[in-house]
Amino acid sequence: RMQLGRRFPVAMVMVDVDGLKIINDQKGHEAGDNLLRQTVDLLHHACRADDVVARLGGDEFAILLAPADEYAAEQVVERIRSLQNLYNIRQPELSLSLSCGWAVAENPNEIDTLFNRSDRMMYLEKRRKKP
Incomplete structure (x- = not known):
């Protein structure tokens, strides 16, 4: 449907909750579920x-921005990071770490690769964070 639309450019931001499995294992699934709810609220x-x-499932989220260019996608990610920092100041006992990546489709021909490109960028950030 997006390929037929006229709202270009379109951006997609992929977000991964870092360490959710560890939180579930160490603090329980209730803590992990709470962190997911906090993530949804933060993203909105x-x-x-x-x-x-x-x-999308598990610890991954996608945000579709239409219309939105590279600058708009970067602004959303900056707001996510700012809200994440604020959350961590207010809730230090259950900190939140998010990895984000984004990509932009300038025209309908690029829609097919939008998900994979944004997902790849998110995983690059996730790898950069690992010690």
Whole structure:
């Protein structure tokens, strides 16, 4: 449907909750579920009303921004990081770490690769964080 639309450019932001399995294992699934709910709330606050936030499963989320260029995607990620920092100041006992990556489709021909490109960027950030 996006390929037929006229709302370009389109951006996708991929978000991964870092260390969710460890939190579930060490603090229990209730703590992990709470962290996921906090993540959803944070992502909605970082986005515009028309943006689509979706949980893909497990610890991964996708945000569809339309229309949105590279600058708009970067601004959403900056707001996510800012809200994450604020959350961690307020909730130090259950800290939140998110890895984000984004990509932009300038035209309908690039829609097919949008998910894979944004996912690849998110995993690059995730790898950079590992010690």
